[in-house]
Amino acid sequence: MNTHPLHPLRAVTLALALLLASSAAMLAQASVVITGTRVIYPGDAREKTVQMTNQDAFPNVVQAWIDVGDPASTPDTAKAPFLINPAVSRMAPGSGQTLRILFTGSGLPQDRESLFYLNVLQIPPRNVAKADRNQMLVMLRNRLKLFYRPAGIPGSPEQLPEKLNFSLVQSAGGWRVRVENPTGFHASFGSATLSVGERQWTLRTSIVPPHSTAEWTAEKPAALPVGTPRLHALLINDYGARVDVRHDLPR
Template sequence: MENATGAKTSDFIVTPPLYTSAPDNENVLRIVSSGAAHPQDKESLYYLNIKAIPSVDKKALEKHEGGSLIVATLMQVKLFVRPAGLTPSREKAADKLEFTRKGANLNIHNPTPYYLTLIDIKVGTKALQDVMVPPRESVSLALPAGSGGTVSWSAIGDHGEQDKAQRIIP
């Protein structure tokens, strides 16, 4: 596990730490808090790293003439710790985003206690990079030359749904 800054953390225990996954099977990971304190006024972000290492049939490799390539993959999953009773509701959080133009940058301020992930951000017809805005913080994105005065985006919800929205930049 890693925290929001990418540093390894022991705030959670993941079991089993290693397992074999057969084709067409599912595996269940259990994630348990180790008792670390989390802020009660906003979400906390962690990253669960899952590495998939393919098994190797050594006899098949010996029969195979020439080279072979075995690739391990790493999947990173966001884990949000959300205290009970946060307001506004998570469903209304993206409506609270504030967009302002500061010189050649678009400033996005998130006044809510939630992490908000924005994709398909466009100013006019110019696409900007996807971004995750931390709770009660701002991010700044460079505006391409000739970008318009309207920003549109999709916010990713708790279940992966995309809520599209649009706003005029003041």
């Protein structure tokens, strides 16, 4: 196993990773599959493990690193307070690999989660049979949310759907849906719509950090007709499942 960083490949890696995928798309397309859609790192744990499987009929090299929220990060520029072992590994066809993640920092808030991102880059081999021809080396990158969760956060993530507050904000410039998260957990959404009668608008959702507020706008804004606005959102839980959240919003 070669554990040295792949410096000559990094420029190509970054360009291809940015062009090819968001993390959700890569989870569906990459042949190196990661178990789960997010990583929860308990603050009182010595380490967290993540399982990968190579579903290809050929070996892949996998490189992993964690960043603080920069999609353009590389192993050289990532500054997250975590150590991954192995950082680089060769996965044989049909084999599995366990990543060990260790928290190496200090000073993070203890009353709320902190958000980081786990990057897993898949580097396939060159086709030796066509070595005399030009080849394009396509690298795929998964990017998963990693939540550092201290043990002392009040409440539980299962209570999140009932703790969130939703309201309708109207002004001369239009309307928005305000989401208030009074908990110490991140609220991550898969989608959300607002409807009045038979009319419906798809909302531009965002993750709502702990003890903060976000405002969502419609993808195609239009005036609201007479009637009760009804919100339907899909909240993503620790297991990647969608949880229905429905509220009537007073005008």
